[in-house]
Amino acid sequence: xxxxxxxxxxxxxxxxxxxxxxxxxxxxxxxxxxxxxxxxxxxxxxxxxxxxxxxxxxxxxxxxxxxxxxxxxxxxxxxxxxxxxxxxxxxxxxxxxxxxxxxxxxxxxxxxxxxxxxxxxxxxxxxxxxxxxxxxxxxxxxxxxxxxxxxxxxxxxxxxxxxxxxxxxxxxxxxxxxxxxxxxxxxxxxxxxxxxxxxxxxxxxxxxxxxxxxxxxxxxxxxxxxxxxxxxxxxxxxxxxxxxxxxxxxxxxxxxxxxxxxxxxxxxxxxxxxxxxxxxxxxxxxxxxxxxxxxxxxxxxxxxxxxxxxxxxxxxxxxxxxxx
Amino acid sequence: xxxxxxxxxxxxxxxxxxxxxxxxxxxxxxxxxxxxxxxxxxxxxxxxxxxxxxxxxxxxxxxxxxxxxxxxxxxxxxxxxxxxxxxxxxxxxxxxxxxxxxxxxxxxxxxxxxxxxxxxxxxxxxxxxxxxxxxxxxxxxxxxxxxxxxxxxxxxxxxxxxxxxxxxxxxxxxxxxxxxxxxxxxxxxxxxxxxxxxxxxxxxxxxxxxxxxxxxxxxxxxxxxxxxxxxxxxxxxxxxxxxxxxxxxxxxxxxxxxxxxxxxxxxxxxxxxxxxxxxxxxxxxxxxxxxxxxxxxxxxxxxxxxxxxxxxxxxxxxxxxxxx
Numbered sequence: 001x002x003x004x005x006x007x008x009x010x011x012x013x014x015x016x017x018x019x020x021x022x023x024x025x026x027x028x029x030x031x032x033x034x035x036x037x038x039x040x041x042x043x044x045x046x047x048x049x050x051x052x053x054x055x056x057x058x059x060x061x062x063x064x065x066x067x068x069x070x071x072x073x074x075x076x077x078x079x080x081x082x083x084x085x086x087x088x089x090x091x092x093x094x095x096x097x098x099x100x101x102x103x104x105x106x107x108x109x110x111x112x113x114x115x116x117x118x119x120x121x122x123x124x125x126x127x128x129x130x131x132x133x134x135x136x137x138x139x140x141x142x143x144x145x146x147x148x149x150x151x152x153x154x155x156x157x158x159x160x161x162x163x164x165x166x167x168x169x170x171x172x173x174x175x176x177x178x179x180x181x182x183x184x185x186x187x188x189x190x191x192x193x194x195x196x197x198x199x200x201x202x203x204x205x206x207x208x209x210x211x212x213x214x215x216x217x218x219x220x221x222x223x224x225x226x227x228x229x230x231x232x233x234x235x236x237x238x239x240x241x242x243x244x245x246x247x248x249x250x251x252x253x254x255x256x257x258x259x260x261x262x263x264x265x266x267x268x269x270x271x272x273x274x275x276x277x278x279x280x281x282x283x284x285x286x287x288x289x290x291x292x293x294x295x296x297x298x299x300x301x302x303x304x305x306x307x308x309x310x311x312x313x314x315x316x317x318x319x320x321x322x323x324x
Numbered sequence: 325x326x327x328x329x330x331x332x333x334x335x336x337x338x339x340x341x342x343x344x345x346x347x348x349x350x351x352x353x354x355x356x357x358x359x360x361x362x363x364x365x366x367x368x369x370x371x372x373x374x375x376x377x378x379x380x381x382x383x384x385x386x387x388x389x390x391x392x393x394x395x396x397x398x399x400x401x402x403x404x405x406x407x408x409x410x411x412x413x414x415x416x417x418x419x420x421x422x423x424x425x426x427x428x429x430x431x432x433x434x435x436x437x438x439x440x441x442x443x444x445x446x447x448x449x450x451x452x453x454x455x456x457x458x459x460x461x462x463x464x465x466x467x468x469x470x471x472x473x474x475x476x477x478x479x480x481x482x483x484x485x486x487x488x489x490x491x492x493x494x495x496x497x498x499x500x501x502x503x504x505x506x507x508x509x510x511x512x513x514x515x516x517x518x519x520x521x522x523x524x525x526x527x528x529x530x531x532x533x534x535x536x537x538x539x540x541x542x543x544x545x546x547x548x549x550x551x552x553x554x555x556x557x558x559x560x561x562x563x564x565x566x567x568x569x570x571x572x573x574x575x576x577x578x579x580x581x582x583x584x585x586x587x588x589x590x591x592x593x594x595x596x597x598x599x600x601x602x603x604x605x606x607x608x609x610x611x612x613x614x615x616x617x618x619x620x621x622x623x624x625x626x627x628x629x630x631x632x633x634x635x636x637x638x639x640x641x642x643x644x645x646x647x648x
Binding site: 082105 | 435454455473
């Protein structure tokens, strides 16, 4: 069995081996830059682990798995334009290091470099794998659109919020697990279980991520606590809080998120106070736990023997901050 | 045999039948808008004509051909952002009708809608067709990068300029003809001839387009004559003129393209005077003619009987303004 760190190394090597059309260097520089500034390589590692559940040989899955990482980074480059984000992983985003036009164009070519990777899927499952990939690619765009729409919307239900993060984040983890399993030789029933595993894991992960912004260990999390509150970002916690708040509490929450010239520290404190009154931390943790338990139950249901699943269980556990 | 107008109707119908993920309407509105504001549907019509050379049945080529049109419009949406173009086909561009973020995101989803079309290529040639498409998709990005680079460059050779328009424009016409022929059942030798036919046609077409900006009939062309000169656009004529100009003529040309607060009418007149001194119209027309003759010779070399080629010859002739 391959370990998480072993797989990450294989993915990083595969990223370095990507071939580029070198006629216009300026096009590729931002691609190489964003792909070099790291991250966990979560999606390709998940795909390769899912492949490895069914097959000792994972070679044929490496390039398609790399395509998932290239696609993910394509979405980061374009999302950062839309969010006007100056930093990504503590380094300048592509549009701030170069410019918006360059970020649009270099992002675009990444979509086709991802295609190039998927075209190297073994012929017997190329069409199937590509369909899974392309469906999720469209879903990620839909999720980003909903995210933009929700930022401007006065009221968003927690169901709408969950559907948005499902499309924007969880679906790609789901598709990664499914694609890896298909290349590994899993049948439809098994690969659908892997899809649902990834989807539930992704939802748990995103809610957990929202929680960590407030309740995380600043040393581990590496961001200022309450950043989402300061930047008025809609999170599961905020959406849920507004849903169950009394008229008076809702008024106070709205105030914090609409008043100009508010001291950020006081704002974070007041919002957390309201969350505490509404038991938001528990509600969110319980929901994340429900999703993660569902994910592990789905993994149980697969026809794979337990020993083959240890690495995947360990990856999933670390993702949602559970010791395992 | 299908006629050009019959094929255009089939393409327009297929565009109307495209299926969308309807969860975020705002994502699709700009896609439907840009696809509805027309154009000649040149790329899919060319693909279907190339298919029809080898096959009376063209049904299987219609959706992949539609993918070529969706891809082409994706590049238009993103290029218009980069060029800050307010109008496209006399109507507002997507980023001016909506905003830049919407144009980035709706453009992105078009790339995957194009993929979706190519995934409906008949299974026996799916992988081959998709590779041709994806290669050209990357080339079009490279071409756009070179176009951006050249706008800022002090000196561009005519060879560099031709390579840029080859990548940005001609390669997609080439790939369209090749893809259509492959789906129609052409072998590699034939489909390569169709590729070269499309490439030469595309080069002729682009040089012709540059010429029409100055020497075209304003009623037919529908744009103000000299628009490229006014907007300081690098064209084949300008690049070639700078290459063969005397030191004094080059100085005068540079002056026209760098002086601020210059009367546009006088600028156009002076530049055309210099082009006339350098015989640029003839040089450009001769080059376009060379390309078109090469294109027709390549079409001759295919194993298709003459009667099957009349529609393609007529399309090619109309494209480069030759009566046929």
